Amino acid sequence: MDALLSVRDLAVHYRTAAGPVRAVDGASFDVPARSIVGLVGESGCGKSTLGRALMGVMPRSASIAAGSAVFEGRDLVTLSAAERRKLLWRRMAFVPQTAMNALDPVQRLGAQMMEVLVERGGLSRPEAGTRAAELFALVGLDSGRLRDWPHQFSGGMRQRASIALALALNPALLIADEPVTALDVIVQRQILDVMRELQARLGLAMILVTHDVAVVAYACDRVVVMYAGRVVESGPVRAVLEAPLHPYTMGLMNAFPDLERAGGELVPIEGAPPSLLNPPSGCRFAARCPFAVARCAEDPALVEQAPDHHVACWRAAEAPALRPLASEAATWAS
Amino acid sequence: MGQLIAANDLVKAFPASRRMADVLRGHRPVLRAVNGVSLAVGAGQALGIVGESGCGKTTTARLLLRLEEPTSGSVVFEGQDVTALRGAALLPFRSRVQLVFQNPFDALNPRFTIRRSLTEPLRNFGLPAQERHARILEAMARVRLDPPEAYLDRHPHELSGGQLQRVVLARALVTHPRAIIADEPVSMLDVSVRAGVLNVLRRARDELQLAAIYISHDLALIRYVCEEVAVMYLGRIVESGPTAEVIASAAHPYTRALVAAVPVPRVDQDRGDLPIRGGLPDQLNQPSGCAFRDRCPLAFARCTEEAPPLRAIAPGRHAACHLA
Ligand SMILES: Nc1ncnc2c1ncn2[C@@H]1O[C@H](COP(=O)(O)OP(=O)(O)O)[C@@H](O)[C@H]1O
Ligand SMILES: Nc1ncnc2c1ncn2[C@@H]1O[C@H](COP(=O)(O)OP(=O)(O)O)[C@@H](O)[C@H]1O
Numbered sequence: 001m002d003a004l005l006s007v008r009d010l011a012v013h014y015r016t017a018a019g020p021v022r023a024v025d026g027a028s029f030d031v032p033a034r035s036i037v038g039l040v041g042e043s044g045c046g047k048s049t050l051g052r053a054l055m056g057v058m059p060r061s062a063s064i065a066a067g068s069a070v071f072e073g074r075d076l077v078t079l080s081a082a083e084r085r086k087l088l089w090r091r092m093a094f095v096p097q098t099a100m101n102a103l104d105p106v107q108r109l110g111a112q113m114m115e116v117l118v119e120r121g122g123l124s125r126p127e128a129g130t131r132a133a134e135l136f137a138l139v140g141l142d143s144g145r146l147r148d149w150p151h152q153f154s155g156g157m158r159q160r161a162s163i164a165l166a167l168a169l170n171p172a173l174l175i176a177d178e179p180v181t182a183l184d185v186i187v188q189r190q191i192l193d194v195m196r197e198l199q200a201r202l203g204l205a206m207i208l209v210t211h212d213v214a215v216v217a218y219a220c221d222r223v224v225v226m227y228a229g230r231v232v233e234s235g236p237v238r239a240v241l242e243a244p245l246h247p248y249t250m251g252l253m254n255a256f257p258d259l260e261r262a263g264g265e266l267v268p269i270e271g272a273p274p275s276l277l278n279p280p281s282g283c284r285f286a287a288r289c290p291f292a293v294a295r296c297a298e299d300p301a302l303v304e305q306a307p308d309h310h311v312a313c314w315r316a317a318e319a320p321a322l323r324p325l326a327s328e329a330a331t332w333a334s
Numbered sequence: 335m336g337q338l339i340a341a342n343d344l345v346k347a348f349p350a351s352r353r354m355a356d357v358l359r360g361h362r363p364v365l366r367a368v369n370g371v372s373l374a375v376g377a378g379q380a381l382g383i384v385g386e387s388g389c390g391k392t393t394t395a396r397l398l399l400r401l402e403e404p405t406s407g408s409v410v411f412e413g414q415d416v417t418a419l420r421g422a423a424l425l426p427f428r429s430r431v432q433l434v435f436q437n438p439f440d441a442l443n444p445r446f447t448i449r450r451s452l453t454e455p456l457r458n459f460g461l462p463a464q465e466r467h468a469r470i471l472e473a474m475a476r477v478r479l480d481p482p483e484a485y486l487d488r489h490p491h492e493l494s495g496g497q498l499q500r501v502v503l504a505r506a507l508v509t510h511p512r513a514i515i516a517d518e519p520v521s522m523l524d525v526s527v528r529a530g531v532l533n534v535l536r537r538a539r540d541e542l543q544l545a546a547i548y549i550s551h552d553l554a555l556i557r558y559v560c561e562e563v564a565v566m567y568l569g570r571i572v573e574s575g576p577t578a579e580v581i582a583s584a585a586h587p588y589t590r591a592l593v594a595a596v597p598v599p600r601v602d603q604d605r606g607d608l609p610i611r612g613g614l615p616d617q618l619n620q621p622s623g624c625a626f627r628d629r630c631p632l633a634f635a636r637c638t639e640e641a642p643p644l645r646a647i648a649p650g651r652h653a654a655c656h657l658a
């Protein structure tokens with residue numbers, strides 16, 4: 001497969017007074033050209049850190065400690081800051097976790113768009129005006145609203161505007177961090193439809209960061225499941241969601257309230273991800289895993305268990321037998 | 335079944351003058367965030383209120399909690415009209431009808447220990463210390479914070495979102511309320527821990543025979559905790575009935591759109607367009623006739639002229655649509 005982005009053993013640490021926080025601790029996955037990859041996991045698993053590290057927009061306390069991220073043939077980790085900046089907007093663009101963060105509250109939307117198009121893209125003002133209207137139309141916004149201020153927009157419209165802004169200079173890769181998390185179900189669906197349509201029309205690749213497996217099922221071609229700074233499972237959406245190999249992925253699927261599944265108790269994953277200041281040794285999911293055995297005290301490597309389907313679990317070969325157990329609440333009760 | 339808490343034809347109009355010129359001309363537009371809402375919930379029952387953001391769900395909750403003065407209409411609790419109660423006269427009502435906040439990360443004072451947060455609501459109860467402690471342990475057991483000693487002396491930042499939301503629920507339970515109102519109680523939580531909080535909410539409701547009102551934009555969540563549901567659009571209830579029936583055979587086109595939009599974690603699913611157009615209209619310029627008509631795929635001539643009243647369409651079910 002022709003990967004647009006190839007991440008290998010990437011580690012990103014935050015310096016803190018208490019020591020390094022290993023927010024991403026050896027992540028490996030591919031983003032094929034023209035595909036939407038869902039990066040899924042609970043809060044605190046390192047998804048935003050990973051997205052920001054790939055984008056090169058990290059806080060000062062963060063640094064890439066190891067690994068590589070080859071994008072269009074060049075390793076982002078070893079590029080100079082200046083070369084990095086050249087890629088930003090033009091080849092890869094970012095929609096941050098809250099749409100409001102992407103937009104400047106004291107500037108009209110049109111002016112923000114013009115700034116990117118003229119100053120970064122080198123377009124003339126008339127060209128930029130036409131392009132701004134085009135971009136708004138692309139995400140389903142009326143170009144008349146380029147004169148509006150961000151606060152005049154609803155949550156869904158703001159998210160559309162920040163996607164339009166990210167697309168201004170035709171990037172090949174868009175990283176969107178929780179683009180629908182704070183939105184209600186109708187707006188969620190409309191935004192995901194916009195993203196799918198953009199991907200199809202413009203041939204973009206996207207990384208869609210989310211804690212919601214339904215978002216992955218609806219919008220993504222591939223999925224990367226993260227737990228405690230590591231990739232624990234990855235592959236095509238159908239393979240991973242329909243026949244998960246990792247107990248964490250099984251848990252994420254079973255915790256989902258399903259409109260069609262009859263009443264009964266929901267199946268939560270008890271507990272929470274560990275602190276990444278001193279991550280536990282061995283399998284990081286062991287403390288919450290109902291299937292943990294003695295061997296799980298050692299670290300399972302991410303292996304290709306089936307063609308194009310990777311997993312890091314000692315009991316992956318037993319997954320077909322574990323899946324029915326994982327769908328019962330009693331299995332997870334601590 | 336007796337009605338523990340009820341709303342009768344509640345209206346809340348907020349002043350919505352955006353232009354100075356309007357104000358100077360004495361023209362004061364109002365935004366009817368809640369526009370004639372009636373509902374009732376009995377002990378041991380749970381009612382869900384569902385709708386997009388901006389439909390008036392939170393304002394309805396605040397009116398029921400007497401945190402907001404209604405423009406008209408009344409709130410009845412245990413058979414008593416509490417609409418006119420003010421100040422000290424409201425205190426017994428306040429401890430009997432509790433709110434569960436949406437955002438557990440904001441709901442607790444970050445400087446307080448969990449013990450102090452749970453003690454605070456009991457301050458004016460004049461209970462001996464031993465009794466207070468017993469109440470706290472009882473509430474913590476109810477929400478499955480086990481063992482309590484593992485949490486009592488910790489601060490909010492030491493707990494996960496799911497644990498915090500259980501503390502918030504325990505705090506609502508220490509006063510022995512008869513009713514709880516939860517506004518989007520799990521929307522800030524990871525999907526993986528929502529299930530645990532919803533299970534705890536449902537068990538508390540059953541064990542204590544609480545009247546419960548849950549607000550959400552997601553019918554799948556409502557379905558797990560509420561036997562009855564009311565669908566709100568622009569300040570009005572447009573459909574109500576048993577949740578399972580409303581989901582299986584929605585009578586109002588807006589409800590059908592909400593059902594179609596429910597996220598499901600399945601790879602093979604209908605990705606067709608939702609049967610709804612655009613977003614909420616400007617609240618100050620609502621369409622004539624049926625307020626939903628500019629987004630409705632079934633709108634016809636009559637919908638422009640005549641507003642459909644909420645009427646009975648089957649036993650226990652109501653809808654406000656000319657076609658229902
Ligand atoms: N600026 C920071 N300094 C120190 N630790 C951080 C910082 N930002 C995030 N972290 C920690 O890194 C881990 C991963 O966080 P994040 O990437 O935000 O995860 P996610 O997006 O999956 O919720 C968490 O344990 C979080 O507490
Ligand atoms: N204090 C207020 N002043 C003016 N308008 C308000 C106020 N509170 C809510 N509104 C408006 O009332 C409408 C309904 O809001 P809300 O009850 O919060 O809806 P929901 O909870 O369904 O999102 C919205 O248009 C909102 O802007």
Ligand code: SF4
Pocket residue numbers: 246247248283284285286287289290291292293296300312313314315316
């Ligand atoms: S390696 Fe062991 S503890 Fe980790 S997920 Fe697999 S079975 Fe569970």
Ligand code: SF4
Pocket residue numbers: 586587588624625626627628630631632633634637642654655656657
């Ligand atoms: S009354 Fe008319 S516009 Fe309103 S919901 Fe029914 S069909 Fe649609």
Ligand SMILES: [Mg+2]
Pocket residue numbers: 047048049097177
């Ligand atoms: Mg994040």
Ligand SMILES: [Mg+2]
Pocket residue numbers: 387388391392393517
């Ligand atoms: Mg609300």
